[in-house]
Amino acid sequence: MDQPHHVVIVGGGFGGLYAAKSLKQAPVKLTLIDRRNFHLFQPLLYQVATGALSPANIAAPLRALLKRQKNTEVLLAEATDIDVAGRRVILSDGEVAYDTLIIATGATHHYFGHDEWEKFAPGLKTIEDATAIRRRILVAFEAAERTEVPEERRGWLTFVVAGAGPTGVELAGAVAEMAHHTLRGNFRHFSPADARILLVEGADRVLPTYIPSLSAKAQQALTELGATVRTGALVTDVQADSVTIRCGSESEQITTRTVLWAAGVDASPLGRVLAQATGAALDRAGRVVVAPDLTLPGHPEIFVLGDLANYSHQTGKPLPGVAPVAMQQGSYVADLIQRRLRGQAPRAFRYRDYGSLATIGRAAAVADFGWIRISGFLAWLAWLFIHLLKLIQFGNRVLVLTQWAGNYFTRNRAARLITGENPLPLRRSK
């Protein structure tokens, strides 16, 4: 008896999960490899980092998502290498042979050659990143309460977010909201509203990939929430207690104990592995330059998609590293594999852009749907609606909606727990 065609997917993010889901009825054997046991709804990670949601609200066990898919096996393992000639994925503790391989391992932070900044300026890609950032923000307020030295307190109450893409904007807005609303009345030796939230962006406006009028609206909403926006400014140094930014020819050192990194992303190391093995081209961000059908050039049996892929065939520029691109690419690849198995002609990949959205604090957002651009409360409702629709797969929409409704009416962020190691900040005698 013939072995069924074995499709191996590495990565259970939006790209990998949608590819797997779309292969449910296919006559293949499917193995999904991920080093985590859950799929993460990354666009809402900043809500965990600022105490509004719990990790489990935005993560769902991969096995649960795929348990009814009888052709599919989930493997909790780390892929470290690809044996392209031998058609095997090398794991840290084994190996898996494939007929067709889909690599969707995403991206991580990038510090522009300054990896030493990472320990002072954590990025936001994983659940652990989010709870670590949550701890740092909360500990900073605790330390401000404990110190009696005004300059020290100013350092603890200064929060710098590097990078004003959607994540940076959402993070800065949420921290500003925490300071001005959630934590009001919580401290006895300072007012949390004295906190300074600084959003630093190298381009000349926030959300530089959006149209300028929406950038202006976003900047206004951030200012109203109490954040300060500094555009045309580059981070040139990060230390434990300061950040240096350069604006034109002028440099400024700002005392801060909390720098959050939302500036650069770097594609997953598997891109470099593939490039070395096959001579495939990588772009500057480490993304694999893929063919129009998302295959690795010269290797029709290997697909690369999502944040790991540089797909420039549609607009001449790489498609952005956002969830909708990965999801559509996952479904496309699943369809293509089935067409091949049936001997049908391939269809070309085409990204349908349904618009961009970013949310700023409690009830403000900006949205660009192409045919309509909205901002303010209406955009926020659109954001809420779209995210809830997408959370359908998690089966916990009601739960998240309840939590959001509660947060909305009370401005509460109930999940503001300092967990993990418990850093007891500063000396203070009384």
Place this chain on the structure above:
Amino acid sequence: MDQPHHVVIVGGGFGGLYAAKSLKQAPVKLTLIDRRNFHLFQPLLYQVATGALSPANIAAPLRALLKRQKNTEVLLAEATDIDVAGRRVILSDGEVAYDTLIIATGATHHYFGHDEWEKFAPGLKTIEDATAIRRRILVAFEAAERTEVPEERRGWLTFVVAGAGPTGVELAGAVAEMAHHTLRGNFRHFSPADARILLVEGADRVLPTYIPSLSAKAQQALTELGATVRTGALVTDVQADSVTIRCGSESEQITTRTVLWAAGVDASPLGRVLAQATGAALDRAGRVVVAPDLTLPGHPEIFVLGDLANYSHQTGKPLPGVAPVAMQQGSYVADLIQRRLRGQAPRAFRYRDYGSLATIGRAAAVADFGWIRISGFLAWLAWLFIHLLKLIQFGNRVLVLTQWAGNYFTRNRAARLITGENPLPLRRSK
């Protein structure tokens, strides 16, 4: 101007929090010291350990709980010593002077002199304990999926819970429910229902502090859920891959990769500190033997309560280490302090026992309210109602109820995330 009377509370558990809350209107300055920034609803910790609830569902920031209490300051700090003569609490990073001191630092696990067992058999006292146990349980199932050696799989699928008090019974019931219902269909190489859940208890029945008929009901419910109960059995050794239990004169070594400790508790180290400083008596569990008004004998300005106190004046036996005792003692001490300040005569402490409850899996429980003893679904409803009433202070009753209702109808445990370090269990090639 006179300084107001300064009451310092060490510990923000049930005892400390209720004492603080009850002093809201008192003409005192109040400082609550805790090394964590949240109050923990410990009776539901096992629900976090088994993936049914998220940490934030059962924890509330102390500052938020006390923010409207203008006479109160919360201090995130660790108390390491008490200077009884100088009336100062020594912190790891400072000190705080007091006029009246309330110590309510609770208890931790106790391994009967075998601290080396802790790394193999974690207990359940903190949020980190709960997420660590959750990780171990989930990783065990993942490892069972990866191994192809039947004896290894049996070890990973054997879960031993040591101690059949309420925590052990609830934990064993929840693990059995996970294996038999939640995880059904999640794996491809074994059936989770093959898991063996063993509850080991030294006494001759589970829930030994309850009346025998309820113990029998609880044992029956556990058996129906698929757990095995072994009474009259003592744990004599714990290793990474086995546990040894002794039943009478017979010893048995059981292969298991997951031992959960719910057997012994040991009072917080501050009890020993007080004993050394004042000559106060400690019982075998390290609890401070307190006077009828909960003061440290000879020190009317120091109160000890909750799990740290041995209060034997009511029944001749120490009151049990449960939340209602701590809550009532906290309120009592707050009232006593106010009586003293007003020059009124003290009232004696009297514990009012409203009953005991334990829950076993999805919809079974046993309850003993003194005047009525119930079991099964009705007891479970009572348990749900009472816990929700107590969660009133968290402001997230609706949220927890939603989650529970969802869990009840779907037998889902959405929070089954492996977080923290990501242990990739076993080798397996294919």
